[in-house]
Amino acid sequence: MKHRIVVLGAxxxxxxxxxxxxxxxxxxxxxxxxxxxEPDFVERIRLHQVAAGQDLPVRPxxxxxxxxxxxxxxxxxxxxDADRKTVELAGENGAETLAYxxxxxxxxxTIADMGVPGVAEHTHNVASRQAALRLRERLxxxxxxxxxxxxxxxxxxxxxxxxxxxxxxxxxxAMAARGGVGDWLDEKAQTHLxxxxxxxxxxxxxxxxxxxxxxxxxxxxxxxxxxxxxxVWTAGFAVHPIAAxxxxxxxxxxxxxxxxxxxxVSHPDVYAVGDAAHAAGVGGKTLRMGCATASPMAWLxxxxxxxxxxxxxxxxxxxGYNSQCISLGRRDAIVQKVTKQDxxxxxxxxxxxxxxxxxxxxKGAMWSVTHPTLMMPSRRRHLITPPGLGGRTAGWTAAADQxxxxxx
Numbered sequence: 001m002k003h004r005i006v007v008l009g010a011x012x013x014x015x016x017x018x019x020x021x022x023x024x025x026x027x028x029x030x031x032x033x034x035x036x037x038e039p040d041f042v043e044r045i046r047l048h049q050v051a052a053g054q055d056l057p058v059r060p061x062x063x064x065x066x067x068x069x070x071x072x073x074x075x076x077x078x079x080x081d082a083d084r085k086t087v088e089l090a091g092e093n094g095a096e097t098l099a100y101x102x103x104x105x106x107x108x109x110t111i112a113d114m115g116v117p118g119v120a121e122h123t124h125n126v127a128s129r130q131a132a133l134r135l136r137e138r139l140x141x142x143x144x145x146x147x148x149x150x151x152x153x154x155x156x157x158x159x160x161x162x163x164x165x166x167x168x169x170x171x172x173x174a175m176a177a178r179g180g181v182g183d184w185l186d187e188k189a190q191t192h193l194x195x196x197x198x199x200x201x202x203x204x205x206x207x208x209x210x211x212x213x214x215x216x217x218x219x220x221x222x223x224x225x226x227x228x229x230x231x232v233w234t235a236g237f238a239v240h241p242i243a244a245x246x247x248x249x250x251x252x253x254x255x256x257x258x259x260x261x262x263x264x265v266s267h268p269d270v271y272a273v274g275d276a277a278h279a280a281g282v283g284g285k286t287l288r289m290g291c292a293t294a295s296p297m298a299w300l301x302x303x304x305x306x307x308x309x310x311x312x313x314x315x316x317x318x319x320g321y322n323s324q325c326i327s328l329g330r331r332d333a334i335v336q337k338v339t340k341q342d343x344x345x346x347x348x349x350x351x352x353x354x355x356x357x358x359x360x361x362x363k364g365a366m367w368s369v370t371h372p373t374l375m376m377p378s379r380r381r382h383l384i385t386p387p388g389l390g391g392r393t394a395g396w397t398a399a400a401d402q403x404x405x406x407x408x
Contacts, residue, residue, distance in 0.1 A: 002028075002029050002030060002031040003029060003030055003031065003101045003102070003309065004031045004032075004033065004099065004100050004101050004102070005021060005025075005030065005031065005032045005033070005100065005101065005102045005103075005104065005305065006033045006035065006087060006098060006100035006102070006103050006104070007021075007032065007033070007034045007035065007104040007106060008035050008077050008080075008087065008103070008104065008105050008106060008107050009035070009036060009077075009105070009106035009107040009108055009274070009276075010034055010035075010036035010038075010041060010061055010072075010106075011042070011044060011106065011108045011274060011294065012044070012045075012274065012291050012294040012295055012298070012365060012369065013106040013108070013273040013274025013275070013276075013294035013295070013297055013298045013301075014034065014036070014104065014106030014107075014108075014273070014274065014298075015034070015041060015061070015064070015298075015369045015372065016294070016295055016298035016299065016302075016368055016369060016372070017104050017106060017273055017298040017301050017302045018032060018034040018065070018070050018104075018372065019065070019068065019070070019302075019368075019369070019371075019372020019373050020298060020299060020301075020302030020303065020306075020372075020373075021070075021104075021302045021305060021306060022065075022068040022069050022070050022372060022373050023302075023372075023373040023374075024302060024303065024306030024310075025306050025309060025310070026069055026373075030069075030309070031071070032069060032070045032071065033070075033071045033073055033098070033100075034061065034065065034070050034071065034072050034073065035073045035075055035077060035087070035089065035098070036061060036072070036073075036074060036075075037074070037075065037076045037077075038061075038074070038129070039060055039061060039062070039072075039074045040058055040059055040060050040061060041059045041060075041061055041064060041369055041370075042128070042129045043056055043059075043362075043366060044127075044128075044291065045291045045362055045365065046362060047126040047127075047128075047129065047131075047132040048126050048132070048156070048159045048160045048163045048164075048327075049163060050126075050129065050132040050133065050136060051124075051126050051132040051133075051135040051136050051139065051160065051163070051164065051232075052136070052139070052163040052164050052166070052167040052168070053136055053139070053140075053167055054167075059369075059370060061074075064369065064370055064372060065372060068372055068373055070372070073089070073091060073098075074091055074092055075089040075090060075091025075092065075096065076089065076090045076091065077089060077107060077242060078090055078095075078242075079242060079245065079246070080103070080105070080242055080243065080246045080248070081246065082103075082246050082247050082248050082264075082266075082267045082270055083247055083267075085099060085100055085101070085103070085269060086098065086099050086100070087099075087100065087103070100269075101269065102269050102270075102271070102305060102309075103269060103270045103271070104271045104272075104273060104301060104305070105243060105248075105256055105270060105271065105272045105273075105276055105277075106272070106273045106274045106276060106294075106298075107239070107240050107242060107243075107276050108239070108240070108274055108275045108276060109127070109237040109238060109239050109240070109275035109276070109289055110127045110128070110237065110238060110239075110240065111125045111127045111233055111234075111235075111236070111237060111238070112235070112236040112237055112238035113233070114235055114236055116210060116211060116212065116213060116235075117212050117213065118212055118213030118214055119213050119233055121213075121215075122213045122214060122215050122231060123151070123213055123231045123232065123233035124138060124230070124231065124232050124233070125232060125233050125234065126156065126160060126232070126234070127237070135232060138230055139164065139168060139171075139230070142168075142171060142230060143170075144170035144171070145170070145171070145172065146171055146172065146229065146230065147171070147172040147173075147174060147227065147228040147229070147230070148164060148168075148171055148172070148173050148174070148228060148230045148231075148232065149174045149175070149176060149217065149218065149226060149228035149230070149231045149232070150164075150173070150174070150175045150176070150231075150232045150234055151175075151176050151177075151210050151213075151218065151231060151232065151233050151234065151235050152175075152176075152177060152233065152234035152235035152236070153175060153176075153177025153178070153179065153180065153181035153182065153183075153206070154234065154236075155290075155324070155326055156234040157175060157177070157181070157232075157234035157235075158175075158181065158182060158193070158326055158328070159326060159327050159328075160232055160234055161173055161175050161197075161200075161202050162196060162197075162200055162202070162327070162328040162329045162332075163327070163329055163330075165200035165201060165202050165329070166200060166329035166330065169200075169201070172201075172203070173200070173201065173202045173203070174202065174203040174204070174205065174226065174228065175197075175202060175203070175204050175205065176205040176208040176210055176218060176220070176226055177204070177205070177206050177207075177208060178207070178208070178209045178210075178235070179206065179207060180206050180207070181193070181197075181204050181206060182326075184344060185324075185334070185336050185344055185348075186336060186344045186345065186346055186347075186348050188346070188348045188350070189334045189336050189344070189348045189350065192334055192348075192350040192351070193326075193328070193334060196328040196329075196332055200328075200329070205220075205226060208220045208222075208224065208226065209221040209222075210235070213231060213233075215229070216228075216229065217229075217231070218231065237275065237289050238253065238254070239253065239254045239255050239275060239276050240254075240276070241254060243255070243256050243272075243276060247266070247267075248264055248266055248267055248270060249264065249265050249266035250278070251278040253278070255272070255275075255276055255277060255278035256270070256272035256276055256277055256278060257278045258271070258272050258277050258278065258279050260279075260280065260316045260318065261300070261304045261314060261315075261316050262277060262279060262297060262300060262301045262304060263304070271301050271304070271305060273294065273297040273298050273300075273301040274289075274293070274294040274297055274298070275289040275290075275293075275294070277297060279297065279319070280318070281318050281319045281320060281321070281340075281341070281342075282318045282319065282320035282321075282340040282341055283318075283340070283341040285341055285342065287319060288342065291365060292321070292324075292325075293319070295365060295368065296319045297319065300315065300317075300319065303315050304316075320340030320341070321338050321339070321340055321341070321342040322337070322338065322340075323335055323336060323337050323338055324336045324338055324342075324344075325354070325357065325358045325361055326358070327355065327358050328355075330355070331352060331355055332350075332351060332352070332354075332355055333350070333351070333354035333355040333357070333358040334348065334349075334350050334354055335348065335349040335350075335354040335357050335358065336348055
């Protein structure tokens with residue numbers, strides 16, 4: 001009987017994990033099934049570009065994984081029964097129960113409304129392709145002088161604000177953040193960010209904790225009102241509630257709690273990668289959500305599962321960070337070097353050079369998805385670092401094929 005590995009979700013984490021498993025476990029007694037609600041891979045790190053009017057190539061998952069041995073199932077995940085080792089799906093063939101021997105949970109995240117009334121009714125977001133396209137349609141309806149308010153001062157909020165401001169200079173773009181916008185960055189990066197906002201005409205409202213959203217704008221904790229008929233919510237992300245509704249051990253935020261090999265602490269046949277995993281990195285700090293974290297998690301998770309199924313040594317090197325990259329439109333960016341614990345350093349690149357690096361990172365991440373069985377890092381420690389800069393920054397190589405020996 002074949003050992004069935006089911007991967008739930010084909011974002012960066014799930015797609016790269018499935019490809020890595022196919023590379024490591026290319027044999028007749030292994031079955032790999034990749035389940036995703038959409039038939040195409042969605043380049044989530046570019047959805048702010050989609051919202052601003054740019055079109056991205058369509059990349060069907062079945063085409064990406066053709067010839068790899070990975071079966072792509074287009075279906076929505078309704079529930080997971082970790083005790084019975086089954087998944088309930090709703091897809092092309094209706095309702096289906098899919099059994100597994102090993103499960104990789106990579107269902108990612110969506111926006112978090114933070115308990116703020118009016119978010120669902122009155123805001124747009126870029127957490128999915130459909131949401132980004134709805135925002136694009138809304139922006140196309142706006143006339144010169146209208147205000148677009150982005151709520152949230154993190155990476156997503158900054159990229160949405162600058163991308164839209166560059167694409168639509170006729171609009172008034174504003175940001176509202178609970179604290180400071182980009183205030184975690186080094187001083188040089190903050191200075192460049194403020195200059196970018198000024199160049200693009202973006203108004204910034206800092207220390208503006210939004211407590212209510214209406215069809216006319218937002219209300220802050222201080223009682224102040226910021227008027228806007230178009231509001232984009234980027235104030236945080238939350239995982240889908242499927243894991244929390246199961247018997248899997250999850251964190252307070254609903255992420256699956258895993259050990260240093262990304263294995264569920266409560267169910268040893270379940271692994272979690274990407275935004276859905278509550279995992280510790282270098283120094284014991286919980287890894288943040290994001291594409292930069294998803295890829296190294298996928299490499300580690302795939303390697304761990306393959307090692308356990310073939311009797312090899314199980315890797316458990318902690319994941320460490322390298323940089324944070326923020327695009328400020330198509331021709332400007334910030335590349336903030338960080339410690340392995342994700343703390344900013346004084347090393348910062350800005351401007352067109354940084355924009356080229358950011359673009360290279362995005363293309364590298366896409367390449368690793370569309371070439372699922374080729375790219376592998378060579379070091380034991382998994383560093384979160386730009387895929388396209390492999391030889392210079394992380395010592396990556398394309399590892400040789402290895403034939404597994406036995407399945408335990």
